[in-house]
Amino acid sequence: MSVPAFAELLERLIFTPGRNAKLALLRDWFATQPDPDRGIGLAALTEELVFTAAKPAMIRDLAAARTDPVLLALSHDYVGDLAETVALIWPERAGVNAPPPALSEVVETLEVTPKAELPGLISGWLDTLDSGGRLALIKLITGGLRVGVSGRLARVALAEWSGKPVEEIEEIWHGVAPPYLPIFRWLEGHAERPDPRDAPVFRPLMLAHPLEDRDLAALDPAAWRAEWKWDGIRVQLTAGPGGRRIWSRGGEDISGGFPEIVEAMEFHGVLDGELLVIRDGLVAPFADLQQRLNRKLVGPKMLRDYPVGVRLYDLLFEGGEDLRPLPFDARRQRLEAWVERHAPPRMDLSALIAFASVAQLSEVRDGARAASIEGLMLKRADSPYLAGRQKGMWWKWKRDPLSIDAVLMYAQRGHGKRSSFYSDYTFGLWRPVEGGGEELVPVGKAYSGYTDEELGWLDRWIRNHTVSRFGPVREVEKALVLEVIFDAAQLSGRHKSGVALRFPRIARIRTDKPASEADRLENLMAYVEAGPAAEE
Amino acid sequence: MPHPETWLRVLPDGLFCEPGGFFIDPVRPVERAVITHGHADHARPGHRSVLATPETLAIMRARMGEGAGAAQQAMRHGEVLRQGEVTIRLVPAGHVLGSAQVVMEWQGSRAVVSGDYKRQADATCLPFEPVPCDVFVTEATFALPVFRHPDPAHEVAKLLKSLALFPERTHVVGCYALGKCQRLITLLRAAGWDRPIHLHGAQQPLCRLYEELGVPLGELRPATVANKAELRGAIVLAPPSAIADRWARRLAEPVTALASGWMRVRQRARTRGVELPMVISDHADWPDLNRTIDEVGAPEVWVTHGRDDALVHALAGRGIRGRALHLVGLGEDEDEAVAEAPEGAPAA
Numbered sequence: 053m054s055v056p057a058f059a060e061l062l063e064r065l066i067f068t069p070g071r072n073a074k075l076a077l078l079r080d081w082f083a084t085q086p087d088p089d090r091g092i093g094l095a096a097l098t099e100e101l102v103f104t105a106a107k108p109a110m111i112r113d114l115a116a117a118r119t120d121p122v123l124l125a126l127s128h129d130y131v132g133d134l135a136e137t138v139a140l141i142w143p144e145r146a147g148v149n150a151p152p153p154a155l156s157e158v159v160e161t162l163e164v165t166p167k168a169e170l171p172g173l174i175s176g177w178l179d180t181l182d183s184g185g186r187l188a189l190i191k192l193i194t195g196g197l198r199v200g201v202s203g204r205l206a207r208v209a210l211a212e213w214s215g216k217p218v219e220e221i222e223e224i225w226h227g228v229a230p231p232y233l234p235i236f237r238w239l240e241g242h243a244e245r246p247d248p249r250d251a252p253v254f255r256p257l258m259l260a261h262p263l264e265d266r267d268l269a270a271l272d273p274a275a276w277r278a279e280w281k282w283d284g285i286r287v288q289l290t291a292g293p294g295g296r297r298i299w300s301r302g303g304e305d306i307s308g309g310f311p312e313i314v315e316a317m318e319f320h321g322v323l324d325g326e327l328l329v330i331r332d333g334l335v336a337p338f339a340d341l342q343q344r345l346n347r348k349l350v351g352p353k354m355l356r357d358y359p360v361g362v363r364l365y366d367l368l369f370e371g372g373e374d375l376r377p378l379p380f381d382a383r384r385q386r387l388e389a390w391v392e393r394h395a396p397p398r399m400d401l402s403a404l405i406a407f408a409s410v411a412q413l414s415e416v417r418d419g420a421r422a423a424s425i426e427g428l429m430l431k432r433a434d435s436p437y438l439a440g441r442q443k444g445m446w447w448k449w450k451r452d453p454l455s456i457d458a459v460l461m462y463a464q465r466g467h468g469k470r471s472s473f474y475s476d477y478t479f480g481l482w483r484p485v486e487g488g489g490e491e492l493v494p495v496g497k498a499y500s501g502y503t504d505e506e507l508g509w510l511d512r513w514i515r516n517h518t519v520s521r522f523g524p525v526r527e528v529e530k531a532l533v534l535e536v537i538f539d540a541a542q543l544s545g546r547h548k549s550g551v552a553l554r555f556p557r558i559a560r561i562r563t564d565k566p567a568s569e570a571d572r573l574e575n576l577m578a579y580v581e582a583g584p585a586a587e588e
Numbered sequence: 589m590p591h592p593e594t595w596l597r598v599l600p601d602g603l604f605c606e607p608g609g610f611f612i613d614p615v616r617p618v619e620r621a622v623i624t625h626g627h628a629d630h631a632r633p634g635h636r637s638v639l640a641t642p643e644t645l646a647i648m649r650a651r652m653g654e655g656a657g658a659a660q661q662a663m664r665h666g667e668v669l670r671q672g673e674v675t676i677r678l679v680p681a682g683h684v685l686g687s688a689q690v691v692m693e694w695q696g697s698r699a700v701v702s703g704d705y706k707r708q709a710d711a712t713c714l715p716f717e718p719v720p721c722d723v724f725v726t727e728a729t730f731a732l733p734v735f736r737h738p739d740p741a742h743e744v745a746k747l748l749k750s751l752a753l754f755p756e757r758t759h760v761v762g763c764y765a766l767g768k769c770q771r772l773i774t775l776l777r778a779a780g781w782d783r784p785i786h787l788h789g790a791q792q793p794l795c796r797l798y799e800e801l802g803v804p805l806g807e808l809r810p811a812t813v814a815n816k817a818e819l820r821g822a823i824v825l826a827p828p829s830a831i832a833d834r835w836a837r838r839l840a841e842p843v844t845a846l847a848s849g850w851m852r853v854r855q856r857a858r859t860r861g862v863e864l865p866m867v868i869s870d871h872a873d874w875p876d877l878n879r880t881i882d883e884v885g886a887p888e889v890w891v892t893h894g895r896d897d898a899l900v901h902a903l904a905g906r907g908i909r910g911r912a913l914h915l916v917g918l919g920e921d922e923d924e925a926v927a928e929a930p931e932g933a934p935a936a
Contacts, residue, residue, distance in 0.1 A: 064750075066854070067863050073754065073843075080753055119733065120905070126898045127734045131853055140734035140852065182738065183852070471832045471844070471861050524859075 054154045055181060057085060058093045059188035065097070065199045069468035074201065078209035082236075089155040091231025096155075096192055097201040101230050105162045106174060106193045111138050114175055118143050135194065139187035142178050152180040156231070162193065204302035214239035219256040219439035222303055227251035250294035254303040255322055255368055255376075256439035257288060260429060260446035267447060271410055275433050277380060278405040278413060281426040281448055282363055283338045283540070283554070284328035285345070289362065291317040292372075298327075309347045310360055316398045321390070324366035324437075325399070328424065329358050335424035337542045339552060361398045364391065365429075368437055376437035383437065417451060423540045423554075427451045453537035453555075454579050456481065456571045457562055459492055460532040463514045464525050466499065473507055474514040474526065475499055477558065479534055481549070483573040492530055493573060495549045501537070501557030510561065533562035533570050541579040551576055592699040592723040592888075595674075596692070598913050603701065603725070603892075607694050608674035610639070612701050615917035622676065624703025625687035626651065626766055629918050639663055639671075641678055643686025643801055647766065650797050665714065681705040682716035683870050684767030685798060691719050700884065701725040706869065707876040708737065711774040712767070712803050716880070724886035728894030729871040729919055730849050737849055737873040743866040744775045750843055750864055751821060758819045758839040759864070762828035762846040765791050767870050769825050770798045772847055773805045775868070776823065786811035786819065788826035788835065816840050832861045849873070878902060893918040 064077050082090055095101035115138040116124060124141060131137040153161075158177070165173050174193065178186050191197050207225060211218035216239055227248020228235050237243035287306070288299040296317045298307045307314050310327070329336040329344065336358075343358050344350065367387040368376055375383050384404070391401050405428070407413040417428050427450035435445040458479035466475035476499040480492035502510065517529040537559040544552035551573075597604050602614035610620040617634030624630055624640075626647030631640075633655025638645065641663060648656035663669060665688070669676045673695075678688035683704045690701040700721040707716055730737075751759055763769045769791045776785065784807040787795060792810065799805055811824045820840045830836060831844045849869025850856045857865040872880060877899065881889055888909040891899055900910030 060746075064864075067857060067865065069861075069863070073863075076753060120902070122901050123733050123898055126895070126901075127732050130732055130895075131734055132855055136854060137734060140736070143733075183736070465832075465861075467861070469841070472834050472837055 054089070054152045055158065055177075055189055056152050056185045058089070058096075058155055058192075059181075059184040061093065062097075062188050062191075062197070062199060063184055065201060069471075071205070074205060075209045075212060078201070078206060079213040082210060082213045087233055087236060088231035091233065091236060092155040092159055094206055094232070095230030096197055097199055098203045098206050099197065100203065101159075102195045103159075103162060103193045104195045105165075106170060106190075108134055108194055110171060111135060111174075111190055111194060114138070114171055114178070115141060135190040135196065136187055139183050139190055142183070142186055145179050148179045150176075150180050152185055153177050158189065158192070202302055203304055207303070210235075210239060220245065222254055222256045222439075224248050224253060225303065226253045226297070226305070250292060252290040252292065252295045252297040254288060254290070254297075254299040256303070257286060257301055257324065258366075258435075258437050258439065258446060259441040260448040261441055261443060263430065263447040263449040267444075268410060268449075271430070273407055273409055273413070277384070277431050277433055278407055278416075279365065279402050279429045279431070280405070280420070281429045281450065282326040282328055282335060282402070283424050283426045284326040284335070284341055284363075287325060287327045287362060288368075289313070289317055289323040289325065291322075292320040309344060309350060311350065312355060313360060313362060313398055316396055319394055319396065320371050321367065322369035323362070323364055323387075323399075324368060325362040325364040325402070327360055327362055330361040330363075331359060335363075335422070337423040337540070338554060339542050339544055361400065363402045364399055365402050366437060379434040379436060380431050381433045417449060420451065423542055425451070426539060450539065453539055453559075454541065455535055455537045455559060456495075456576055457533050457565060457569075458495065458536050459530050459567045459570045460514075460528055460534055461492060461494055461530065462525050462527050463510075470507075473511045475507060475511070477510070477534065479536060481571050481573045481576055482568075483549075490572075493549045495547070495551060495573070495576060496536065496538070496553040496556045498534075498536060498556045498558050501559055502561075506558070506561055531567050533565040533567055534558050535560040535562055541576055543580055549573060549576075551580060589696045589722075590694065592697055595694050595697075596699050596723070596725075598915065602915065602917075603913070605674060605692055605694075608671040608676070608692065610671060612690055613703065613918070615915075621657070622690050623648070624681065624690060624701065625683055627684070627704065627764075630703060637661065639669075639676070641665070641686045641688050644688070645686075646797060646801060647686060647794070650793055651766075679717050679719055680714035682707060682710060682713060685713045685770070685801060685803065687713060689717075689719065691721070697722050699723040699725065700886075702727070702880075704729070704871055705880070706872045707880060708740065708869075710771050710870070711778070712770045712798065718880060718883040721884055721886050723888045723890060724881060724884045725890045725892060725913075726877065726881065726899075727871065727919070728877065728891045728896050728899045730869065730873050731877055731891075731895040731899040733874045733898070735849060735852055735873045736875060737852070737869050738867055740771075740775050740868045741779065743847070743868050744772075744779045747776075747823070747845060747864065747866060748779060748781065750845075751823070754841075754843060755821045757841045757843050758822055758824055760824045760826055760831050760836060760839055760842045760844055761866065762831040762844070762848075762860075762862075763791075763825055763868075764870075765827055766794050768847055768868070770795060770803060770805060771870065772825065772868065773808075774803070777806050781823065782806065783822070784809045786814055786822050786824040788812075788824070788830055790827045790830070791825050812838070828860070881908065882906075 061081050068074055127141050128137045207221050208218055210221055224246050228246055234246040238245045286301045290297045296314050297305055300306050329340040367383055430447040432445050458481055461480045462478040463474040464476040478494050478497050480494040482490045483493050485491045514528055518526045520527045536556050538553040538556040540554040542552050595606050601616045603612045610622050611618045612622045613624055613630040614621050620637045621635040622639045626644050631648050633652040635657050637659040638657030639661045645660050645662050663678050675693045677691040679691055681687040681689045681703050692699050698721045700719050704727050705716050763772050786809050788811055836842055843863050845864035845866050846862045847866040847868040851865035852867045890911045890913050892913050892915045896912035903910040
């Protein structure tokens, strides 16, 4: 099939909020499209294949050559997006009966076409397509699909469609290039699983379950190891003759954003760790790390002001040797020896926390107040490194959340299943106003933590207590107190209140408490850890 | 021959035909009104005497009861009437059932007020007929070259494909209660969908009226009495304002669709939270607006509402004098007024 089929998929994906529906659309794509187009389409969606053959200015010129400039300007002004404007306004020519191009034809032809011939080539393609197809083509060749399909989601869809475990797909994924023909052959049972050999591939991470009280009671200190749970982003470092990669938790290649780490990866092996902003050995709050995330390129100022490092948790491969079947203790020994031997810059060891009893460990957890620590990780001493969340192997034991009583100020409807519910809440705290009195200042937004019954109740309350509406947002009477819990409070120049909350969620609706008795901003400030504020 | 400017005037209440002593689609109650079609922004209550097609009058009575006009005069297509010194004819506009253009002649000069119109086929109403004239008064709802409505059968096919892909989910389609709803039903029937179609309470009276007026719609059921299980894989038609609000909670994991010409622009669909935009419109798109103006051959075109800037610019390029009337009160999406049902009230 061809660009029109891809356009149809794209349109559905863009407007579909639900994960399950997205998965169904992707499964349908894999089941109905031929090779190599299904792989090319997949790579384009996940942005593993990015084209930059055409610049937006070229697309604009193509449209300008065929349309009245005033009408083009009025249209662009109305639609907003240039690619969409061109796709919609493109005058169809009578007598064009060439079939629309296949995705593979687009990809192959773009590669071999000299720059000077690109405009003619692209106009020719646009003439064969309808408006949806034109938009898909323009977005595709200017490198701006942005449909919100992560590589992880695509691999889950492949797993569901083929019946193979997603971990098996992840392990080889990055070793095979688009259009992934050997992978599709394997998934359809026509060939063996491809062997990525030396190619840097992502190994699915081992994850932890939250620790419940009953698990804690059963914990034998001798059989468990403890480490800090750092508040950064989990990464996997892969280096060897085939290249170097930094993988995110979901298997996305984020190497480009952290060149100083890539440079330091002078080894052959696979490591598991936490990416953190570290200054003089001190871990900065998550807000600092945020400055470095989702960037394709980083400038010298970023590199200087937000220096990152990796705190190492585990060693998965040393050279070509797979250590994952070894028990944690054995891997840890290998990791410690490895760090000693390599002393890699910008990397250090995540310390083990000695403890003789659960009570002692509990004290250690309660004593940790640094914003960069989320709590503790507990790992069974004999646990092999397994993909995914394995019951009873690793626990995460977060610090008890902090809590404030805040006043509901604004509410917004949610998406998908929640689109008829006011489910996103902006809440505020009191602060003194110059000249006397107090005012509410918003301190955060929460859209989780409540039960379905509480959501229904809040939705009704909001509809009955609305004082004004701004588009999708309702301002409500300042009369309802919500107990909000969160993991940390950090100074922030980006927030009006000067403070940002980490993972805020609604713990309880406090109908028993008058709004005037809600917390003051200073109560929240008392929770802020000492440390420099993130800029901006 | 007097220029229509001298006898067809823009007054605060709307377009006024002076020698005939009547308004066309006035925004406030007047003594004598000619109504092009039943949409709420054109047919308003409280006029003393109303002239319109029999279908439009029936629609007005269904929607506003007593307010439809103290004296109602039905005029069929093809009939000619003298009102004052003016002769009037009503000619099909192809917009919704009963919709008409008002053709007026005075002292050898002819003006056509087209109301809202479209050129696409519509099984629920008579097709638009171009009438040559000296001044053509047109709408310009979709008067930007980005608006080119696709074949509605293609849009309906998208809906049916989605039903095949998500057979357990209710597909709720937002559509105006008058015109779009019934046209959509006939399009679905033409595409082979012969299962019952479920309706929001607001859609039911006009569907009944259409059937009484001779437009068969197949089996229709109220969406409110249906239980969730019955609504799995069903098509439900509802006012646009209901599809993403509390009313929709009764539906089974709904896919929200919206049938409107505005759905051609993504941001429009996105802000409405629409999952399946369907570009189906009862208004003329850009090529059809321009084609129609060329067909009626009027040297002068007045634009009532919409994107008059683009249309007047395009007409100037072809030597046609365009004039923006800036009539107020037209083009207000009639569904937007449907308020949320109060808490505890029986669902519509």
